[in-house]
Amino acid sequence: MGAFPKLTAEEAAEFIPNDALVACSGFTAAGCPKVIPLALAKRAERLHDDGKPFQIKLLTGASTNDAVDGALGRARAIAFRAPYQADRDLRKFINDGDVVYIDDHLSRYGRRLRQNFFGNIDIAIIEVSHYMDDGELTLTTAVGSAPVFCRNAKYILLEHNTYHEKIAGFHDLYNVEPNNAPVPLRALSDHIGTKTLRVDLKKILGVVETNLPDGIEAFKPCTLVHEAIAGHVVDFLLREIRRGIFPSTSLTMELGTGNLTNAVLKHIGACEEMPKFSVHGEVLQDGILELTERERIEFAVGSSLTVTEPWLQKIYEHADFYKERLLLRPSEITNHPEVIQRLNLVALNAALEADIFGNINSTHVTGTSVMNGIGGASDFAHNAALSIFMLPSTAKDGKISSMVPLCSHIDLTEHDVDVIVTEQGLADLRGKSPEQRALCVIENCAHPDYKPFLRAYLQRSLSGHIRHDLNTAFAFYDAYAKTGDMRNAQL
Amino acid sequence: MGAFPKLTAEEAAEFIPNDALVACSGFTAAGCPKVIPLALAKRAERLHDDGKPFQIKLLTGASTNDAVDGALGRARAIAFRAPYQADRDLRKFINDGDVVYIDDHLSRYGRRLRQNFFGNIDIAIIEVSHYMDDGELTLTTAVGSAPVFCRNAKYILLEHNTYHEKIAGFHDLYNVEPNNAPVPLRALSDHIGTKTLRVDLKKILGVVETNLPDGIEAFKPCTLVHEAIAGHVVDFLLREIRRGIFPSTSLTMELGTGNLTNAVLKHIGACEEMPKFSVHGEVLQDGILELTERERIEFAVGSSLTVTEPWLQKIYEHADFYKERLLLRPSEITNHPEVIQRLNLVALNAALEADIFGNINSTHVTGTSVMNGIGGASDFAHNAALSIFMLPSTAKDGKISSMVPLCSHIDLTEHDVDVIVTEQGLADLRGKSPEQRALCVIENCAHPDYKPFLRAYLQRSLSGHIRHDLNTAFAFYDAYAKTGDMRNAQL
Numbered sequence: 001m002g003a004f005p006k007l008t009a010e011e012a013a014e015f016i017p018n019d020a021l022v023a024c025s026g027f028t029a030a031g032c033p034k035v036i037p038l039a040l041a042k043r044a045e046r047l048h049d050d051g052k053p054f055q056i057k058l059l060t061g062a063s064t065n066d067a068v069d070g071a072l073g074r075a076r077a078i079a080f081r082a083p084y085q086a087d088r089d090l091r092k093f094i095n096d097g098d099v100v101y102i103d104d105h106l107s108r109y110g111r112r113l114r115q116n117f118f119g120n121i122d123i124a125i126i127e128v129s130h131y132m133d134d135g136e137l138t139l140t141t142a143v144g145s146a147p148v149f150c151r152n153a154k155y156i157l158l159e160h161n162t163y164h165e166k167i168a169g170f171h172d173l174y175n176v177e178p179n180n181a182p183v184p185l186r187a188l189s190d191h192i193g194t195k196t197l198r199v200d201l202k203k204i205l206g207v208v209e210t211n212l213p214d215g216i217e218a219f220k221p222c223t224l225v226h227e228a229i230a231g232h233v234v235d236f237l238l239r240e241i242r243r244g245i246f247p248s249t250s251l252t253m254e255l256g257t258g259n260l261t262n263a264v265l266k267h268i269g270a271c272e273e274m275p276k277f278s279v280h281g282e283v284l285q286d287g288i289l290e291l292t293e294r295e296r297i298e299f300a301v302g303s304s305l306t307v308t309e310p311w312l313q314k315i316y317e318h319a320d321f322y323k324e325r326l327l328l329r330p331s332e333i334t335n336h337p338e339v340i341q342r343l344n345l346v347a348l349n350a351a352l353e354a355d356i357f358g359n360i361n362s363t364h365v366t367g368t369s370v371m372n373g374i375g376g377a378s379d380f381a382h383n384a385a386l387s388i389f390m391l392p393s394t395a396k397d398g399k400i401s402s403m404v405p406l407c408s409h410i411d412l413t414e415h416d417v418d419v420i421v422t423e424q425g426l427a428d429l430r431g432k433s434p435e436q437r438a439l440c441v442i443e444n445c446a447h448p449d450y451k452p453f454l455r456a457y458l459q460r461s462l463s464g465h466i467r468h469d470l471n472t473a474f475a476f477y478d479a480y481a482k483t484g485d486m487r488n489a490q491l
Numbered sequence: 492m493g494a495f496p497k498l499t500a501e502e503a504a505e506f507i508p509n510d511a512l513v514a515c516s517g518f519t520a521a522g523c524p525k526v527i528p529l530a531l532a533k534r535a536e537r538l539h540d541d542g543k544p545f546q547i548k549l550l551t552g553a554s555t556n557d558a559v560d561g562a563l564g565r566a567r568a569i570a571f572r573a574p575y576q577a578d579r580d581l582r583k584f585i586n587d588g589d590v591v592y593i594d595d596h597l598s599r600y601g602r603r604l605r606q607n608f609f610g611n612i613d614i615a616i617i618e619v620s621h622y623m624d625d626g627e628l629t630l631t632t633a634v635g636s637a638p639v640f641c642r643n644a645k646y647i648l649l650e651h652n653t654y655h656e657k658i659a660g661f662h663d664l665y666n667v668e669p670n671n672a673p674v675p676l677r678a679l680s681d682h683i684g685t686k687t688l689r690v691d692l693k694k695i696l697g698v699v700e701t702n703l704p705d706g707i708e709a710f711k712p713c714t715l716v717h718e719a720i721a722g723h724v725v726d727f728l729l730r731e732i733r734r735g736i737f738p739s740t741s742l743t744m745e746l747g748t749g750n751l752t753n754a755v756l757k758h759i760g761a762c763e764e765m766p767k768f769s770v771h772g773e774v775l776q777d778g779i780l781e782l783t784e785r786e787r788i789e790f791a792v793g794s795s796l797t798v799t800e801p802w803l804q805k806i807y808e809h810a811d812f813y814k815e816r817l818l819l820r821p822s823e824i825t826n827h828p829e830v831i832q833r834l835n836l837v838a839l840n841a842a843l844e845a846d847i848f849g850n851i852n853s854t855h856v857t858g859t860s861v862m863n864g865i866g867g868a869s870d871f872a873h874n875a876a877l878s879i880f881m882l883p884s885t886a887k888d889g890k891i892s893s894m895v896p897l898c899s900h901i902d903l904t905e906h907d908v909d910v911i912v913t914e915q916g917l918a919d920l921r922g923k924s925p926e927q928r929a930l931c932v933i934e935n936c937a938h939p940d941y942k943p944f945l946r947a948y949l950q951r952s953l954s955g956h957i958r959h960d961l962n963t964a965f966a967f968y969d970a971y972a973k974t975g976d977m978r979n980a981q982l
Contacts, residue, residue, distance in 0.1 A: 416869075
């Protein structure tokens with residue numbers, strides 16, 4: 001480990017010119033570079049203070065840490081962003097129209113990158129746990145799109161983070177080049193790729209040494225609403241297994257990420273009747289590790305290990321145990337339609353709002369303000385054997401109904417949504433006509449405060465295969481805009 | 492060919508009880524049964540005249556012929572219908588709420604059938620060109636879902652159509668059972684399945700003899716609008732090939748079906764610069780055969796051979812030539828996300844309307860009245876390397892704009908739509924933010940009569956990542972409902 005120039009973060013940041021297309025490793029806060037982006041943000045602020053322009057176009061695996069989207073965003077150093085973000089500050093700049101943001105299916109993004117669709121990547125900033133003089137790199141707690149960034153970038157800056165030395169061996173890096181070959185994965189635990197990346201030596205500009213954790217925060221305790229949703233989900237899964245729709249011996253699930261996922265994992269953990277299962281998804285979070293430790297989860301694959309420090313330490317201490325049970329893969333593989341179809345999986349995802357006919361809005365509040373992005377929601381929902389969407393029936397102390405006549409923005413169409421679950425209950429929409437779906441969503445999922453309006457909407461809507469009255473389809477949003485409470489909506 | 496009882500169509504129809512789940516072979520009018528459904532419709536009418544109930548639940552491959560959806564629909568003999576239809580009469584009954592209709596992604600439908608999701612199929616009515624005493628069947632001009640119908644049905648009625656004797660050898664029937672195996676297809680022309688089906692002898696109730704063509708009608712001559720759209724598409728494809736996004740030697744395209752597809756094929760045929768290519772899609776129509784005859788199309792795969800009589804006779808006369816160039820596969824393979832991704836294809840589909848942000852409505856007029864169904868549009872658009880949607884910029888003599896602020900129904904989201912083309916021009920939406928997409932669609936695709944409104948809508952809409960004003964988002968529909976002309980829309 002001596003062939004590449006040792007750099008400070010500030011020296012590394014100097015390599016990045018204004019208007020550069022920069023790609024950062026990581027997927028969620030896991031595996032992101034931690035010091036070069038901060039130094040770059042400071043450099044941008046200095047340049048801006050001097051009246052000089054400095055903005056980059058930024059590609060990542062998915063969401064990032066506060067050093068990447070947070071600091072660079074606040075420094076107004078990001079002009080263009082793809083394919084996904086979840087940062088509070090950056091979100092505001094995007095919604096204000098100050099940052100061009102392309103949110104894309106993660107499965108499509110991989111192909112876009114391989115086509116050099118966003119242009120040539122000038123510099124990739126890659127966090128590694130190990131590097132060799134011949135250009136062999138070991139990633140840290142995430143894979144995301146780092147392999148394709150390394151292949152396509154003109155130059156590479158490394159952050160060598162010794163904190164994650166024990167992550168070596170957890171990666172399975174299969175390269176999906178368009179060579180018309182099937183992805184050779186049959187069982188989730190098949191190793192189909194390499195443990196390390198090999199990059200062209202000449203690309204590496206230098207190495208910045210760090211020793212820093214990812215800083216993943218624990219989830220808040222489950223609320224009663226989350227608990228109720230999770231209870232409905234687990235009851236439903238058990239019913240489906242009992243009636244033979246899913247085998248009791250080889251169930252594979254995609255679990256999304258966040259508080260709702262946490263609640264589902266907790267409920268599964270407490271339910272002895274639930275068979276052992278495997279996880280194939282984007283993010284491996286604490287709850288998945290807990291069930292893996294208890295051998296309730298047999299194998300778990302993700303594109304990132306987004307866990308709190310106690311869990312990460314446990315994995316590193318018992319690496320032999322976890323290496324037989326966990327793998328990190330490129331998001332192009334975790335989100336690959338081919339792989340998702342083959343695994344015959346149950347996809348569980350959160351949503352912002354649902355309409356009574358089964359469409360899902362998972363990105364844009366009132367159709368206009370983006371929260372995060374589509375990410376892998378459609379990759380999983382479209383290709384899963386069963387797609388389930390979870391959300392509380394109301395928000396803002398009941399002033400917002402998450403069940404609406406017509407979603408203000410549609411990310412997943414009625415055709416991609418099998419089941420909708422709120423704390424009120426579960427609507428199984430499979431094999432139902434639009435009218436049957438609407439009745440099922442209203443009666444099972446809507447909050448009682450909103451049922452009368454929704455029933456009346458359906459009743460008075462003109463005839464047609466889908467019964468809509470476009471003049472009042474958005475009445476909830478109108479009432480909220482005017483009175484701050486959707487319960488004031490009038491037909 | 493003597494082991495099974497010979498039946499008249501009327502005798503065969505007697506086997507089908509009220510409320511039966513019936514599955515018919517075919518995909519489009521090609522390969523559908525022709526006489527048993529007619530006899531069944533007559534039987535239903537007689538029973539209805541006697542005050543007795545008679546309705547079936549009907550599954551097919553996709554759309555059908557007039558004997559299946561037409562006659563059975565008009566006889567009010569269909570209570571439930573999946574997964575796709577395109578019949579004028581049946582459509583009316585669906586929109587009146589008299590028939591429960593589930594339109595589903597054709598790729599998902601295959602899995603639903605294998606799960607027996609719609610219940611056990613009581614009787615499958617299958618058109619065959621040959622049958623053997625041991626239960627070996629050769630299909631006719633379509634595959635669709637016939638193989639899974641035969642596997643899952645309790646009983647089978649055969650229509651032995653000697654008109655299509657020469658179709659033997661054109662089928663490639665791969666069985667996608669959930670065995671976690673990759674679909675072993677690498678090149679389009681790989682034979683991965685069998686040429687015939689083998690069914691359980693005991694299921695076959697009998698055989699009705701026929702000798703009938705499919706009766707496919709020729710397309711109307713291309714209009715100037717279709718010609719203009721096709722011209723934009725071909726120019727764009729040539730640009731993409733020139734800049735290396737698609738290789739000039741192995742281009743594969745899905746071409747949809749209908750008049751617009753016909754126009755595109757005609758333009759490709761007239762453009763010597765366009766390289767040879769292959770076709771992978773649902774329907775092989777006349778224009779594809781013309782270019783295959785000219786060896787401009789190297790290989791063509793579909794789930795049906797939906798061609799006029801002169802072309803069918805030509806194929807049968809020169810079967811050796813066409814067997815090297817055509818294959819019919821189950822729709823589960825033509826529409827399989829895995830296969831579509833692997834072929835790296837360009838998907839060309841028609842749409843009903845598009846919104847300025849890139850969402851597509853391909854099924855429901857004004858959000859309520861279904862035209863046909865989603866079919867394979869999303870299977871192809873979501874998984875293609877490039878997805879293009881084509882539509883005239885206006886309908887009803889200019890009184891309807893196909894470019895709207897927000898689609899009244901969304902089948903394909905902004906994430907699945909790369910390019911929108913009207914006779915006005917082409918909007919390449921890849922890598923563009925919502926605002927950039929909106930400007931691109933308005934300036935390139937909207938009809939001049941509607942540009943001022945759409946520009947003003949975008950300008951006055953509130954800020955946000957997607958600039959919508961939900962109060963006026965549906966103003967076009969409102970103006971049309973009130974005045975019969977969207978040009979009267981007010982902001």
